[in-house]
Ligand SMILES: Nc1ncnc2c1ncn2[C@@H]1O[C@H](COP(=O)(O)OP(=O)(O)OP(=O)(O)O)[C@@H](O)[C@H]1O
C-alpha cells in the first residue's frame with residue numbers, strides 16, 4: 710500500500726440485525742488531508758466511525774491504519790494506536806473531573822524511578838488541561854467538577870480539548886460543534902485549522918455546509934449506508950448545491966452508481 714495513506718477501509722460493513730447501517734465502504738485518507746463526511750441523519754456516518762475505532766465489531770471489511778491491518782477491541786485500543794476521536798455521543802467518564810478525562814490512559818507521572826509507586830503529576834495535568842480548554846474558549850467554572858454536572862457544550866469542549874492537547878496520528882470528530890455556541894464553534898474551527906497547519910490528518914463529520922467548505926479539502930457523502938460521492942472541493946468547481954444533491958440522492962457519482 711502507498712505509504713502516504715493514513716487510513717484505508719475496504720468493504721467496511723455493519724448490519725444491526727436487518728438494518729444495513731453501513732454497506733461496503735471503501736475510503737481513503739492521505740497524510741495531512743482533512744476530509745468531511747456528510748449525509749442525512751441515519752446515513753451511517755457515526756456507524757462508520759464506530760467500526761474504525763472498535764466501539765463496535767464490524768460485520769465485515771478491512772481497516773488499515775498507516776498500512777497496518779487493524780481491528781481494535783475497543784475505543785481505548787484505537788486511542789492507544791493514535792486515533793483521537795470526539796464521539797457524537799461523548800465518550801467521557803462521567804465520574805471523573807476534567808483533567809482526569811483529558812489524561813485518561815495517558816496519565817503524566819513524576820518520580821518515575823519509584824516504579825509502580827511513581828506519582829501522578831496532577832499539577833502538570835491541571836496546567837495542560839487549562840491550556841487545552843483555553844483553546845476551545847469554553848467557560849468551565851471548576852475543572853475539578855465531574856463531567857456528570859456539565860452542559861452538553863462544555864462536555865464537547867472537554868473532548869475537543871483532548872484532541873488539541875495531544876498529537877495524534879489521526880483525529881476523528883463526529884459533529885464536534887453541534888452543541889456549541891458561536892464563539893466556541895469559531896474556536897473549535899481554529900483548532901481544526903491548527904491541526905491542518907501541523908499536518909495532522911482529520912475526518913470531520915458535520916452537517917454544517919459553511920464549516921465544511923471553510924475547513925476541508927474533500928467531502929465524502931454517505932447515503933443510506935453507502936458512499937455515494939467523493940468530492941474534491943479545493944478547486945472551487947463543487948458548490949453547496951451539488952453537495953446537497955448528493956446528500957438527498959438527486960445525484961450519484963457514476964463510479965458509485967452501481968452500489969446505489
Ligand atoms: N445500535 C444500533 N442498533 C440498531 N440500529 C442502529 C444502531 N446504531 C445505529 N443504527 C441505525 O443505523 C443507521 C445509521 O446510523 P448512524 O448513527 O450511523 O447515522 P448518522 O449518519 O451518524 O446520523 P446522524 O447525522 O443523525 O448522526 C440508522 O438507521 C440507525 O437507526
Ligand SMILES: [Mg+2]
Nearest residue numbers: 754755756797
Ligand atoms: Mg451520527
